[in-house]
Amino acid sequence: MKSQLKSISKKSLVALLMTSLLTTNVITSCKSQKNNLNKTQKGAAVGAGGGALVGGIIGKKYAKGNTALGAIIGATVGGAAGAVIGRRMDKQAEEMKRTMPSAQVERVGEGIKITFGSDILFDVNSYELKPETKKQLIEFAQTLNKYEDTDIRIEGHADATGPDDYNLKLSRQRANAVGGFLETQGVKSSRVDELGYGETQPVADNSTESGRRKNRRVDVAVFANKQMQRDAQNGKLDSTK
DSSP: OHHHHHHHHHHHHHHHHHHHHHHHHHHHHHHHTGGGOOHHHHHHHHHHHHHHHHHHHHHHHHHTTOHHHHHHHHTOOOHHHHHHHHHHHHHHHHHHHHHOTTSEEEEETTEEEEEEEHHHHBOTTOOSBOHHHHHHHHHHHHHHHHSTTEEEEEEEEOOSSSOHHHHHHHHHHHHHHHHHHHHHTTOOGGGEEEEEOTTSSOSSOTTSHHHHHHHSEEEEEEEEOHHHHHHHHTTOOOTTO
16 A cells, blocks of 8 residues: 555656646746747647646635636636637727726736726725716626626625724625626626635735725636537637637
8 A cells, every 4th residue: 555655656746747848848948939929829839738627726825815817817718729719808808998997907818807896886885886887897898798708706805904804894895886787788697706805815915095996896707607618629619709
């Protein structure tokens, strides 16, 4: 039994070292050619180095401090299939940037991360959506409905002022408000996951007003669902659509 465990341990170590070396080589190559690669190509190169395994490991790491990124990277397919998914996401991100000028839209790996400042969506201490921001969410929903093979994670975040339990509750209510509104616009509830994290995931210094403003936010992650991943891996996904 001890010899069997020792053998398994050696195999695991070798596999881990090979994955690490391969990923390091790919990332190094990406750095040397970064001026010649677009975001889709970079995502495909990194994905080819580690595939879903590396994506899952990185996703867990990011999930501790930034779950939106963790959700996207955790859904990584990598390789040629990841490149196809990336091209689909490129098109969606461009549409979102045009229709949601008040939001920060970022292409990350094989997904899209959107950040709404809570001050844009809500009044202070409120989770009722402002009428002037609903138009952008309507157009956001139209883009999501156009590309139905994605999942959506919506996360509410708060600054560090006020009681912890209040901030947690408000952040959940705000995430639910955004998710609920998207669902009224035809986005299927099975695609949407709403979470609230209160003040536990700051992206800026809570000791300054500008930092607190950045921490009061709603993050949205858009990434390939399981069917889209399978279609990409089986060569059935049309990246031109």
